[in-house]
Amino acid sequence: MKNRLYYLRFIRTIIAEGEGGGSGEGQGDPAPEPDAGAEGKGDEQLGESGLKALKAEREANKAAKATIAEYEAKLKAIEDQGKTESEKETERVKTLERSNTENALKVLQYEVAAEKGIPLSLANRLRGEDKESMLKDADGLLPLIQHDTKQTGPKPDKSQGKGGNPKPASLTQAIAGHLK
Known part of the structure; x- marks a missing residue:
């Protein structure tokens, strides 16, 4: 019974999103695509x-x-x-200029992230039109990142693993160390 109600919630959500008719304008972004790694995680529960x-x-x-x-x-x-050839070329140039501007902004984001020590995976989070505004944004983002990277678990025990006391050179030293 619990499983049936659990899945019913999702069915109602899907139906509710589809209601309302219209051309789909103003309904927001579509649901994100599941990545290839997420595809089989819950699929085995569905049955054949x-x-x-x-x-x-x-x-x-x-x-x-x-x-x-x-x-x-x-x-x-x-x-x-x-369109005439000149109109096609004008549109092509505008597209290339827009792409060039976007790429230059991305390069600037990565430069600022590298300069401030922000992980490159978060570089696209930086906002601003020029380097100074991105540096200010990075200064605001940096404390949040450093806060999240603090170790919250127990401190490592250095006596475990390869650290700790050196290995004895002979059997007699090992026996003596064990009897202490």
């Missing part, structure tokens, strides 16, 4: 028919994404039919 349905859903999702990409490419081609 549930796994078949899940695989079918995933294949349908892949096919739908491929179809969307195909239609977007066709739409772009139709939009480009009416």
Whole structure:
């Protein structure tokens, strides 16, 4: 009974998200895709028919994404039919400039993160338009990161493992050390 109610909560959530009709505007971002490592963690609980349905859903999702990409490419081609060569080149240059600006911002984020000692995995969290504003943001972020990296568990016991007393050179020294 408990399992049935547990899964019913998710079914109601999915149905509630789908209600309301409309074109989908203003409904926020779609649910994030599960990564490849997360795909089999809870799947064994579904049973054979549930796994078949899940695989079918995933294949349908892949096919739908491929179809969307195909239609977007066709739409772009139709939009480009009416453009002159100079308009196409102007659009291409604007796209390249936008990409260049985004890449320069990413490089600046990584430079500031390396300079301040922030892990590079958190570099994209830095905000600002120039180096000075990113440095200020990094100064605000640094105490939060250092707070999280403090060791909260027990201190290591140095007598365990390779540390501690040196190994005795002979059997008599080992026996003498053991009898102490």
